[in-house]
Amino acid sequence: MPGSPLKSKQFSTHGVRHVEVDKEYDGQRIDNFLLRELKGIPRARIYRLLRKGEVRVNGGRAKPSQRIAAGDKVRIPPVRIEDRPDAGAAPGRLEQLRQQVIFENGEFLVIDKPSGMAVHGGSGISLGVIEILRQDTKWAALELAHRLDRSTSGCLVLAKKKSSLRWIHQLFRDGQVEKHYLALTRGQWQLGSKWIEVPLQTDNRSSGERHVTVSTAGKKARTYFVPQTFYREATLMSVVPATGRTHQIRVHAAHAGYPLAGDSRYGDNEFNQRMERKRLRRLFLHAQSLNFTSPSGEELLISAPLPADLTRVLDRMKPKSR
Numbered sequence: 001m002p003g004s005p006l007k008s009k010q011f012s013t014h015g016v017r018h019v020e021v022d023k024e025y026d027g028q029r030i031d032n033f034l035l036r037e038l039k040g041i042p043r044a045r046i047y048r049l050l051r052k053g054e055v056r057v058n059g060g061r062a063k064p065s066q067r068i069a070a071g072d073k074v075r076i077p078p079v080r081i082e083d084r085p086d087a088g089a090a091p092g093r094l095e096q097l098r099q100q101v102i103f104e105n106g107e108f109l110v111i112d113k114p115s116g117m118a119v120h121g122g123s124g125i126s127l128g129v130i131e132i133l134r135q136d137t138k139w140a141a142l143e144l145a146h147r148l149d150r151s152t153s154g155c156l157v158l159a160k161k162k163s164s165l166r167w168i169h170q171l172f173r174d175g176q177v178e179k180h181y182l183a184l185t186r187g188q189w190q191l192g193s194k195w196i197e198v199p200l201q202t203d204n205r206s207s208g209e210r211h212v213t214v215s216t217a218g219k220k221a222r223t224y225f226v227p228q229t230f231y232r233e234a235t236l237m238s239v240v241p242a243t244g245r246t247h248q249i250r251v252h253a254a255h256a257g258y259p260l261a262g263d264s265r266y267g268d269n270e271f272n273q274r275m276e277r278k279r280l281r282r283l284f285l286h287a288q289s290l291n292f293t294s295p296s297g298e299e300l301l302i303s304a305p306l307p308a309d310l311t312r313v314l315d316r317m318k319p320k321s322r
Contacts (some may be wrong), residue, residue: 005237016078017152023070024166030057030074031064035120036143038079039131042121049077069269093132103302107164107294108157109133109142112304115153115282119144146172146244151262154181154287154304167295171246178291181239181249182228182306184284184313185258186271188320189227189235196252197222200245211265212247214255230320233274234261238288246318249285260285278316279309286310 004117017037025033034055053061054077057068068074096114104109113119113129120128133139145157145168171177187201202219203211222242229236235258241248250266253259259267261275261284275284289303306314 017076019074019076021068021070021072021074022162023170024162025068025069027067030062030066030068032053033068033074034076034176037076037077038073041079045079049079093127094135097129097132098136102304103300104157105294107160107296108145108155108168108300109139109160110155110290110302113148113153113156113287114307115151115307118150119147119156130158133158145169146177148287149247149250149283151283152285152287153307153310155290155302157177157290158289164295168292171292175242176292179287180289181240181241181287182288182310183237183239183249183253183263184205184275184310185235185237185253186261186268187233187258188230189225189237191225191256191258193226194256195222195224196256198252198255200248200251202246210246212251214251219243219245220253221248223249225253225256229262229314231314231317232320233271234317236314250283257272273288275313278313280313281309284310284313 007156019037021033031043031046034049035041035043038046047064049055050062050064056075057066057072059073059075062074095180097111100111100114101109102112111129111133118128120130130142130144133142135288139158139160141161142158143162143165145159145165148154148156153320157168159168194196198221199213199218200212200216200221203213220243224240224242226238226240228238237253239249239253247266250260250263254263254266259271262269262272262280262282264272264283272280286306287304288306289301291299291301293299
């Protein structure tokens with residue numbers, strides 16, 4: 001209507017496409033493949049497309065957990081997304097992430113991801129780390145090498161080119177990337193240095209939210225826990241995940257009887273409330289370091305210091321009495 005203060009909605013459309021799976025995506029889950037192909041589409045929307053049978057692999061309906069193989073033909077339906085005011089440039093957040101870069105060469109970019117920032121858009125989040133960084137033209141081709149939970153801070157690796165992405169994905173599959181985390185667990189850990197080896201199963205809910213449980217029907221998962229510092233009501237742990245399952249450290253810690261501080265999904269509410277009084281405002285889990293070999297043969301050891309908000313929590317903790 002002339003003179004109306006209401007702005008008409010603007011849309012961009014992805015038409016029907018038939019994509020042949022490249023060998024670098026052999027074995028990838030179809031939902032993750034679609035998230036890459038349909039950049040900017042929320043994860044929940046991806047799952048709706050799959051449930052409706054609109055995505056097909058070699059002519060058959062695809063399920064969210066289905067894994068694709070090199071040479072598969074994927075039909076990707078037309079998808080219309082509303083252009084959001086915040087879906088364009090985000091100079092403040094881009095500059096924030098520029099300040100978080102802790103390593104960069106011709107193959108990889110590593111940032112110290114802030115807690116509270118998702119690695120990619122979806123489930124109501126229009127922009128994640130990857131979308132923000134791609135707004136810098138020199139990083140337009142970046143791809144996530146792995147993921148961190150939104151509430152987890154620390155080392156996040158992004159690949160600058162497909163060959164680098166294939167390289168590090170193979171390292172992850174072969175267990176050749178060593179990751180160290182720092183976590184605060186409830187109570188005084190009594191298990192010594194301990195491998196937790198129980199399979200995990202992921203439930204992809206209709207909202208796109210993921211929930212993980214210990215299940216014999218799940219996938220193999222191994223995590224090494226080593227106590228570092230004992231406090232009266234908690235233990236600072238060094239954690240090394242040998243596999244990379246969703247929420248692995250959180251679920252394994254809870255399964256062992258020592259849930260992570262600030263974990264609202266798998267943790268202890270009473271313990272979390274006590275930690276809030278120590279001014280803990282998020283999950284106490286930090287990806288402290290990564291160690292892997294680059295395609296040129298250089299050994300890379302990259303670390304990110306414990307953030308100030310978590311350091312202040314520890315400063316307020318009382319050490320274990322002798």
